[in-house]
Amino acid sequence: MKPVKKTQTRQDARQTKTSGGNFVDKLHAYRALHAHALFSSLGRLVASRFTSIMTITVLAIAISLSSGFYILVANLQQLTGNLETSNQISLFLKDDVSDAKANRLANSIRKKANVQEIKLITKAQALAEFQAYSGFGAAVKALEKNPLPIVIQVLPKNTLEDRQELENLLEKFNQEPEVDFAQMDMQWVKRLQSLMDIARRGSMLLSLLLGVGVLFITGNTIRLELHNRREEVIIAKLVGATNAFIRRPFLYGGFWIGFFSGVTAWFIVTVMMLILMQSVEKLSELYEGAFHLLFLGFTETLAMLFISSLLGVLGSWIVVNHQLQQLKPE
Amino acid sequence: MLKFENVSKRYPDAGDVLLNVSFHLKHGEMAFVTGHSGAGKSTLLKLIAVIERCSRGQIWLDGQNLNQAKDRQIPYLRRKIGLIFQDYKLLQDRTVFDNVALPLVIAGYGHQEISRRVRASLDKVGLLGKEKKYPVALSGGEQQRVGIARAVVNKPPMILADEPTGNLDPELSAEIMLLFEQFQQVGVTVLIASHDIALITKMNRRVLKLDHGQLVAS
Numbered sequence: 001m002k003p004v005k006k007t008q009t010r011q012d013a014r015q016t017k018t019s020g021g022n023f024v025d026k027l028h029a030y031r032a033l034h035a036h037a038l039f040s041s042l043g044r045l046v047a048s049r050f051t052s053i054m055t056i057t058v059l060a061i062a063i064s065l066s067s068g069f070y071i072l073v074a075n076l077q078q079l080t081g082n083l084e085t086s087n088q089i090s091l092f093l094k095d096d097v098s099d100a101k102a103n104r105l106a107n108s109i110r111k112k113a114n115v116q117e118i119k120l121i122t123k124a125q126a127l128a129e130f131q132a133y134s135g136f137g138a139a140v141k142a143l144e145k146n147p148l149p150i151v152i153q154v155l156p157k158n159t160l161e162d163r164q165e166l167e168n169l170l171e172k173f174n175q176e177p178e179v180d181f182a183q184m185d186m187q188w189v190k191r192l193q194s195l196m197d198i199a200r201r202g203s204m205l206l207s208l209l210l211g212v213g214v215l216f217i218t219g220n221t222i223r224l225e226l227h228n229r230r231e232e233v234i235i236a237k238l239v240g241a242t243n244a245f246i247r248r249p250f251l252y253g254g255f256w257i258g259f260f261s262g263v264t265a266w267f268i269v270t271v272m273m274l275i276l277m278q279s280v281e282k283l284s285e286l287y288e289g290a291f292h293l294l295f296l297g298f299t300e301t302l303a304m305l306f307i308s309s310l311l312g313v314l315g316s317w318i319v320v321n322h323q324l325q326q327l328k329p330e
Numbered sequence: 331m332l333k334f335e336n337v338s339k340r341y342p343d344a345g346d347v348l349l350n351v352s353f354h355l356k357h358g359e360m361a362f363v364t365g366h367s368g369a370g371k372s373t374l375l376k377l378i379a380v381i382e383r384c385s386r387g388q389i390w391l392d393g394q395n396l397n398q399a400k401d402r403q404i405p406y407l408r409r410k411i412g413l414i415f416q417d418y419k420l421l422q423d424r425t426v427f428d429n430v431a432l433p434l435v436i437a438g439y440g441h442q443e444i445s446r447r448v449r450a451s452l453d454k455v456g457l458l459g460k461e462k463k464y465p466v467a468l469s470g471g472e473q474q475r476v477g478i479a480r481a482v483v484n485k486p487p488m489i490l491a492d493e494p495t496g497n498l499d500p501e502l503s504a505e506i507m508l509l510f511e512q513f514q515q516v517g518v519t520v521l522i523a524s525h526d527i528a529l530i531t532k533m534n535r536r537v538l539k540l541d542h543g544q545l546v547a548s
Contacts (some may be wrong), residue, residue, distance in 0.1 A: 029438045235419050238379070239433040239480065240409035242402070 041253040055221045059214050063308050064108050065174055066207035075294050081172050091173050093150040094180045105178050117155040123148055218254050218315030233330050243324050245258035250320045251313050253273045258312020262305040331357045331519045337387035339373050342452050348372045349543040360514040362530045363523040365540035370524040375490050379411055380404045412481030414491035417475045420465040427461035431486040451483040471502035488519040503529055
């Protein structure tokens with residue numbers, strides 16, 4: 001009896017070797033395991049539709065908030081970016097200065113060596129422009145007289161980069177008797193830019209916070225699923241499953257949640273941008289068409305999907321690892 | 331195959347559940363562990379499957395010292411043992427086929443090999459043709475046979491059964507025991523924990539009797 005037993009076990013050992021030891025077979029089996037985990041976790045997500053939709057919606061809102069802020073800041077930055085190049089100075093003339101006087105002043109400024117270009121905006125022009133674009137047309141009509149001053153926009157020569165020279169020029173303009181006050185547009189651009197910087201940092205911080213939120217919401221969802229499949233996990237452990245084997249479907253589950261949240265967030269942001277587009281185009285006219293609404297680009301969309309998927313995987317990884325340490329088969 | 335050397339297991343709140351247990355189970359041997367409830371039968375099996383670690387002493391399984399096994403080695407150790415439970419521990423939402431296939435899927439076998447082995451295993455326990463059924467559609471005896479098919483599908487050198495007939499009537503219990511004998515005959519070491527004295531007597535095999543954690547007969 002004994003020798004028979006021995007050959008039997010040896011045969012078994014050989015069989016295990018050929019089926020388990022062949023590299024190509026192993027690779028196929030490994031790929032099959034991954035494919036199975038990928039699709040079974042998707043199937044599970046579909047099977048518990050209601051819960052999945054709730055979770056994904058919450059995550060999508062968080063992601064769309066941060067990417068919405070990102071795109072908002074990017075759009076505003078585009079605005080300040082356009083203004084950045086100009087050293088333009090605006091001269092607001094006194095109310096009693098006539099158009100003819102203004103013209104004379106404009107001509108004298110034009111002749112200055114360090115001035116590249118000037119533009120005179122008369123009271124009537126300013127009013128027309130204001131009525132057309134500001135949305136206060138009716139209110140302005142109700143006024144008895146035109147409250148807008150004559151403006152001369154002066155663009156200094158590009159060589160005039162030196163800040164001190166610009167200040168000197170500004171000072172000279174301020175001393176002209178017709179000028180109420182001269183203002184360097186640059187100044188409010190600078191202020192705007194530092195405001196933009198705050199907004200940019202703020203949106204980054206917000207994204208960070210929301211990212212952590214996404215991480216933990218995914219983690220919690222996966223924790224619940226792990227809890228529901230506790231029995232299965234324990235049985236798998238008892239028949240020799242490694243932690244990697246148990247972790248795999250949950251990681252894919254986290255991936256799907258993150259990925260679908262990213263896709264949903266893209267839709268939310270895009271729909272919101274489409275709704276905003278009309279009013280933004282009006283605004284763009286005010287800026288003489290220099291402004292075009294930026295949507296989430298290809299790279300940004302890709303980055304958003306990547307980050308949200310990564311957060312999903314990471315969230316479930318943290319939770320599953322933590323739970324596997326606590327989960328002992330009993 | 332399996333060797334216990336002065337093994338003790340102490341739980342902080344329950345004291346010594348096993349005390350100085352020593353025995354040696356040879357390759358292809360079949361034995362019963364018996365004793366009153368709480369005598370330490372289940373704990374003994376848990377130590378072998380490394381579900382628990384012993385507090386003192388040494389355990390060798392298939393030449394390997396279990397005390398020295400690292401956590402990440404445990405899954406591979408468990409693949410050497412076919413575990414069978416009183417409550418069968420089947421996945422209710424999976425078919426019989428999928429339940430039996432689980433150890434093979436975990437071990438990374440290919441599709442065809444899995445299919446072949448699962449059929450062979452189900453054939454052995456007399457359930458061929460019920461692969462597509464779900465556990466709820468089976469009787470208790472059949473469910474336990476699915477559990478046995480799952481335990482042996484990976485051809486482990488050892489089978490551990492914890493009260494495998496605890497939920498079955500005498501007739502079904504005898505059938506299950508017959509199955510264990512068949513596995514033993516092809517060289518598998520079988521260790522069964524049971525308090526069914528009548529059944530154990532009928533089997534006329536080696537009996538490890540535990541009393542309050544101590545081995546009183548071997």
